[in-house]
Amino acid sequence: MTEAQTRQHQIDRLLAASGWHLTPRNTVTEFLLKGSLDSAEELETRGFADYVLLDDKEQPLAIVEAKRSSRDAIAGQQQVREYAELTQQRFGIVPFLYLTNGREIWFWDWPHSPPRLVSGFHTREDLQRLRFLRQYQQPLAGVFISTSIAGYRRPYQVEAVKRVTEALESGQRRCLLVMATGTGKTRVAAAIVDVLLRARWAQRVLFLVDRRSLGRQALGTFKEYLPHEPRTRIEGGTVDPDARIHVTTYPSMMQVYQSLSTGYYDLIIADESHRSIYNRYRVLFEHFDAVQLGLTATPTDFIDHNTFELFNCPDGLPTFHYPFGKAVEEGYLVNYRVLEAKTKFQITGIKAGALPPEVLEQLQQQGVDLGDIDFEGSELERRVSNTGTNDAMVREFMDKCRKDATGTLPAKAIFFAMSHHHAKGLWESFNRLYPNLQARGMAQIIDSHMERAEVLLDEFRFRDMPRVAISVDMLDVGVDIPAVQTLVFAKPVYSQVKFWQMIGRGTRLWTDPANGQAKEDFLIIDHWDNFAFFKMQPTGEREHVSEPLPVRLFRTRLTKLTLLSPGAERDETIARLAQMLAALPADLPVIRVHADELAHWSSGAGFENPLTHEALTTLQSTLAPLLRYLSDVQLAVMLFELRVEQIAVAWLTGEVKEIERLRELVRQDLARLPANLREVQAVEATRTWALSEGFWRALDLGRLRQLREVFAPLMVFRQMVSSEMITLNLPDTIAQRRWIVYGPGGEGAFAPRYQEQVEAYVRTLVEEVPALEKLRQGVVLTDDEQESLSEVLNSPDLFITEETLRTVYEQPDADLVALLRHILGIHRLPGREQRIRAAFDAFIADHPTFTATQVQFIRTVRHAVLQGAQLSEDDLAQPPFSRVGPVARLFSASGVEEILSLAQRLADGN
16 A cells, blocks of 8 residues: 555544544645745655644644555654654744554654554644643652642652652653552552642543442542542543543443543553453553553562553562551551461361261251262352351351450451352341341441442441441452451452452551550451461561462472483473473563573573573573463463472472372362363373372372373363352351461460450459559559559469560560550550651651652661661661662762761660
8 A cells, every 4th residue: 555545545534533634724734844846946855744733723733744554654753853843943833743654653742752652643632732731841850749648657658659750750651559458559649640730741630440439439539639620430421521530440431432532631540450451451551642550559460461561560660669568567557467267167078978967867858968968168158058157157256356445346347258149148147146236237248239239338438337248349459448357258369469458458557436546456367278378477478479370380390300310301391491481472572681591591402400500590580580471371271280290399309298289189170171072081091090099199200291291281171160059057166266466466476365365454453453543543653552563463364564564565664654554545655666667757758859769768777777777877888778779879968967867866765
């Protein structure tokens, strides 16, 4: 197709779709910018712009350089830049530029930013708004951040805002904030919107959420912190053009986005951006030419949605990261304590042969076929529902849950149920076991099956009743209810992202208005070993960030390689490792950077025996992470391969229990292959053998290799187990209970429990011991009264002493009277940590011109002081401080002296 044909059949149509019709007041073609028609210049010296788009005063607004469809659209980059310079000379206007071949459209805001690919031409209104913003925008570094929105007593929020504004000023158009649930992502987003609006970097903002309830919550945040900015919700296909802030769900935006121009928004914020936006909804981010900001609580690298790639973080480093552990350490979130509680049937399953005769008779009278009663514990609420198990969970909750100020009723709590059927069963258990409380509506189902579920959610959030929300997905993520003090995991969770989101429902700081008591931590009752599944450590941190499946398979095979002796098995493992590396998409920029290394290793030549430490580090740390970009991954096939390779590693290292665990998973995979399928029938004898005890009793690497080669390709046919649910009414009890203690109160497993007992006991003594009553009234105790009080406290069974209280409350310098005043709530003792944090927060607030990097440096100093470090100027030039930046460049000499003076004073306890 010639250039003229491309223009006529493609480019003209694309321009018309954005309102640029070929009329003298709208669009000019073959616009002469250099020379004249009457001059004697040669034709080739004249400068004809293919299209000039005019503003509403008929002045040049944009220039379009067209190429025929077979040419690269950006081939005319030098030419269109010359046209821009000529336009500037002739009209005193710097136009926007487009390069297109009818297939691609590149937009160039020359000379402010490089060309970028866009989905269509901007409308006249879009370009005139962009020109206004370009003309009047202010440097972001000079725009103050409103601490009434973000940053008040939370300097990390200031750092987050500055990280984004500094990235934007450096030319980046995509940013990602990874902040733990409860640390104020939406407030930070509101502060960023406020800065960009005031600095004339944006005029229209889109805030995307994946649930209507989250949209309502976001609108409330913008109403509170940006009350003068017009805002609206997009619903039912209606878009208010007068609003500057639009909030909507992804599905609602899908209904209207095609009616909006490419440049309709200046900023798009994607809340909880680890979900929803990678397949169907990704088109929204490709349609609009806008700065894009992702917000998420947990980074993840699942196969089909790469957050980091979407938001231009190819190295896996977000624009700003503030994890849960850091937020707890700095006192902005509360930590949790976990009670792992499993019922008898969860542990042993429900099997007819293990049930008492009277129960079997009862089941037969109900018409239940005893041959059907053979369920594993993992099948509860999947294939079988048992009212007794639900009853046991509800009783455990009522016994162990955090109570309100009266100590009689549960404080706000959330049950995470498996399904609506399960939620209804739990609700019926509350009705059956606690009818007097249910008459007041204490526990309610809140899920999508319930009419007016959002009204129920508001009542749970803002009213006294209900106290317990039984939720199926609706309350798992994004709902901000600080008063929640108990979470019940009544279902297994397999997504680490979702697991951390669910934990986040309880992490918010909160003070009970009834008694002024601050929430110090919260309780999680875990009925499904979720913490064990995710290998949670006692500190509450994850063992490691979850790996994409191809990365896990590659690293497992690499571990296996290090355990193998020279021979056929080692050669075959090398071949598979090299094959995985060779399959990486070579055209991706992040892959091209490592082209030489990949060529070396994918040939198989570099796998010496044994691997050197340097080679192993390169494979593990540099090349393995690239496997996240592997395309066309078949999940079931690769998962089966991974399990078999993990068994091989366990066999080589003699881990018998790990082999047994993985063997059952492999057997389940094999059992789920459809027996009537021709491909499966062809290997039925091998499958029967692999399912037998004999296969596993004499296990070796050869058998594992055969297992993988024969059955991995067939896993594409693997079926999920589905059958009609059976409902039973069998008594069940909590049979396993183990406390895991988290948070600053515990020096041992039972320290928090001891603290609770001490506080309860001291409160009961107030009416009996005159010295305590005098203390509560503010009367100074005599030495004799203090000694008498010590004797009363240091008695069985608690043996309360000044030393034990110092240990429990982490107050090494406090005396007994101060500790008791603290326990009675008369005067709270400010801890060393609290004093240090407050001083550094004040220091940062007193220096509002600090950059984000300077704020991060000060926070690093604060962390060192909290750890007891005595700092010198030389220390500030060493890690971890030097990893933030060179102190001599970040601060003046007097600034360094000021920082050291503050650190020394606090380290000395002043």
